[in-house]
Amino acid sequence: MKSINVADRSRPRPQNFYYCGRKCGEFEASPVGNPYVIGRHGTREEVIAMFKIWLWDKIKQNDPAVVQFLFNLPADAVLGCFCLNSEDVAADDWRKCHTVIIARAAQWLHECIR
Numbered sequence: 046m047k048s049i050n051v052a053d054r055s056r057p058r059p060q061n062f063y064y065c066g067r068k069c070g071e072f073e074a075s076p077v078g079n080p081y082v083i084g085r086h087g088t089r090e091e092v093i094a095m096f097k098i099w100l101w102d103k104i105k106q107n108d109p110a111v112v113q114f115l116f117n118l119p120a121d122a123v124l125g126c127f128c129l130n131s132e133d134v135a136a137d138d139w140r141k142c143h144t145v146i147i148a149r150a151a152q153w154l155h156e157c158i159r
């Protein structure tokens with residue numbers, strides 16, 4: 046999986062695109078949007094760390110919307126978010142975007158079921 050910034054609306058969306066943010070413009074709220082906001086709740090790194098705890102709680106509670114979303118992500122999913130501040134990034138550095146946490150959680154879930 047990889048992550049892309051969706052701020053530039055003119056960029057074509059790849060196949061297997063999944064928006065992962067809060068409701069914004071034409072984007073409907075994703076079940077895995079980060080409830081913690083950069084600036085209001087902390088720095089980028091802090092709100093992503095908070096998201097990691099939030100997401101793990103949702104998985105432990107078996108939250109249907111969150112677990113379904115993660116489970117349905119294909120291995121080649123492209124995760125879209127506004128919190129990335131760069132061009133495309135591979136799903137490697139969690140400090141850049143909460144979608145890196147999402148990709149890891151989805152991979153972990155898939156491995157658990159196998």
Ligand SMILES: [Zn+2]
Nearest residue numbers: 126128142143
């Ligand atoms: Zn993000």
